[in-house]
Amino acid sequence: MTDSGDWSGAERSYLCEAALRLLAALGTEPSFPGDVAGIEQLVSSVAEGRPSEPMRFAVEPAGELPRYSGEYGIWVSPAADGCLRLRHERGGRGLSSVAVTLRPDGRLGEFERIEGFGVPESELTDQARADRDAVGRSAEEERAEATEANQKFEERQRRFRTEHLLGTVAAPPQDPAGPVVSFLALYEAGVIVYYLVPRPPDEDLESDDPWAETLEAAMMPRVRLDDGGGTRFELADLSYLEANGPLLRACQTFVPGISRSASSVVVNIESASTEIEIGPR
Amino acid sequence: MSEWTGLDPEDERLQAAADLLLMRIALALINDARRAGSFGDQATLDNRLAELLDEFGPVLHDPQPPEEPAEATLIKPDQIELSVAHGDSRAVFATLRSDGILLEQGGMVGLTIELDPDTELTPTQLEQIAQTSKPHFTGQHHLRTLPTTPQPNAKTQLLAIELFEDGLLIHHTSNQDASPAQETTDAPLTWPEPTAEIKLEDDLGTDYYPSGGGGGGGVDVIYSAPAFAPAVPEQASVLRIAIDDQVTEWRL
Numbered sequence: 001m002t003d004s005g006d007w008s009g010a011e012r013s014y015l016c017e018a019a020l021r022l023l024a025a026l027g028t029e030p031s032f033p034g035d036v037a038g039i040e041q042l043v044s045s046v047a048e049g050r051p052s053e054p055m056r057f058a059v060e061p062a063g064e065l066p067r068y069s070g071e072y073g074i075w076v077s078p079a080a081d082g083c084l085r086l087r088h089e090r091g092g093r094g095l096s097s098v099a100v101t102l103r104p105d106g107r108l109g110e111f112e113r114i115e116g117f118g119v120p121e122s123e124l125t126d127q128a129r130a131d132r133d134a135v136g137r138s139a140e141e142e143r144a145e146a147t148e149a150n151q152k153f154e155e156r157q158r159r160f161r162t163e164h165l166l167g168t169v170a171a172p173p174q175d176p177a178g179p180v181v182s183f184l185a186l187y188e189a190g191v192i193v194y195y196l197v198p199r200p201p202d203e204d205l206e207s208d209d210p211w212a213e214t215l216e217a218a219m220m221p222r223v224r225l226d227d228g229g230g231t232r233f234e235l236a237d238l239s240y241l242e243a244n245g246p247l248l249r250a251c252q253t254f255v256p257g258i259s260r261s262a263s264s265v266v267v268n269i270e271s272a273s274t275e276i277e278i279g280p281r
Numbered sequence: 282m283s284e285w286t287g288l289d290p291e292d293e294r295l296q297a298a299a300d301l302l303l304m305r306i307a308l309a310l311i312n313d314a315r316r317a318g319s320f321g322d323q324a325t326l327d328n329r330l331a332e333l334l335d336e337f338g339p340v341l342h343d344p345q346p347p348e349e350p351a352e353a354t355l356i357k358p359d360q361i362e363l364s365v366a367h368g369d370s371r372a373v374f375a376t377l378r379s380d381g382i383l384l385e386q387g388g389m390v391g392l393t394i395e396l397d398p399d400t401e402l403t404p405t406q407l408e409q410i411a412q413t414s415k416p417h418f419t420g421q422h423h424l425r426t427l428p429t430t431p432q433p434n435a436k437t438q439l440l441a442i443e444l445f446e447d448g449l450l451i452h453h454t455s456n457q458d459a460s461p462a463q464e465t466t467d468a469p470l471t472w473p474e475p476t477a478e479i480k481l482e483d484d485l486g487t488d489y490y491p492s493g494g495g496g497g498g499g500v501d502v503i504y505s506a507p508a509f510a511p512a513v514p515e516q517a518s519v520l521r522i523a524i525d526d527q528v529t530e531w532r533l
Contacts, residue, residue: 008297009293009296009297009300009301012297012300012301012304013300013301013304016301016304016305016307016308017304017383019304019308020304020307020308020311020377020381020382020383021380021381021382022381023308023311023312023315023381024311024314024315024379024380024381025380025381026315027315028315028316046381047378047380047381047382048382049382049383102308104312105309105312106308106309106311106312107305107308107309108305108308154501157501157502158501160454160501160502161456161501161502162431162435162436162437162438162454162455162456162502163456165431165438165440165454166431167428167429167430167431168428168429168440168441169428170425170426170427170428170441171426173425176422176423180423182423182426182441182443183426183428183440183441183443183452185440185441185454194441194452196423210384239497239504241495241497241506242420242495245419245420245421246419246420246421247420247421247422247423249420
């Protein structure tokens, strides 16, 4: 196996993470199932991690050509002596995977990189050809989506270049016990709301849910704008500016810009409402 | 140096080896836990870790093998924290639950300075020690915000000054130098350029010192809000800020 490039360590790490979950799911059984049905049952009992980062498992039979789905995930198949073979497909990166054998005592075999199906073109099965074609189509679709997303992101970024800045306005005094709008940065085609939020007490930040992001949720209350001209503002970005101090600081970016005819804008943060005079620009 | 991790190749190799060793230890401990029903007590964990380190060996070819290569700490019967040290004061760590879920994972760098009485401190170290005696910004009580108007032809645009009871934040923004679009997710993120040089003064001659703050970057625009302490005195009637020779003045 050639251990080079920026991704091999990450691939091994991801395989190990999958191995941890599969081994824990084995319970008190002395060895892993030796058939596809048993492994499917094992996979179905694997604990779920962070909801925003699901780990995808799929089962493939032993002794056949490797499967590819174009998705980022783990293929699991039975191996000799009650072991399990794990193969990590990196999705969107062509027909390449990294595999390792997991023993029921938690020991790992050697990591192995597999390029393609490991056999000449003439020996590809119908399934392998179908997988290859599906992965190719999926990769093209992904590239198109990524290009479109990048173009949209860059277009939005360009709105906030300094040449488009119209100025800033400070908000009037507000109740410091709640979220406070500090100032608005006005651009020709967008507006950024800078605000402060009193840090919640530690007991309010605790949660039984290990994936709860209570501090982040406190820093990102719902913000709505009303310029009196019926403008439909769309949230374009969120930024955490200070998460450690007694006053949390953040900003939310909206498009389009405030109507040219508006002399003021109302900023609503959750139930608090503040009217900010804009003036001519 | 890797543009992804910021580490030189040897540090990267050691980190990868430490990460793999941590995972091997984690798998063995998960195996123990699945059979016993829990991770056991701290003493059991310590003994087991010693056995596993004997079995798996230290991080391969570490030129500076640490005295304590790994630690396992029992947090709850079904949760432990693991760390594996490598290189010069670095370690990888993970929080592991008995159902195999990694709750947290990452790397850390520690810095220990042992001073010999005869050691001569560098100018930088002397400055760092001096900083600890200077006023410090905490941002606890916001007083008010001073807005600005765009400064013509300025490379760096001042956005606003937030005044607090113990200091102030100077928000500013500038354009990122043109960079090609990231056509694939393979390209590393673009880090912001160094922030502008800022000079701060009022009509009372107050000495202001940098005191933290932060910033962020993107493809086209970077943003910064350095903090300064102490607070602008109530008696001050003029505040003047110069960014890259562009001066803005406020009547307070």
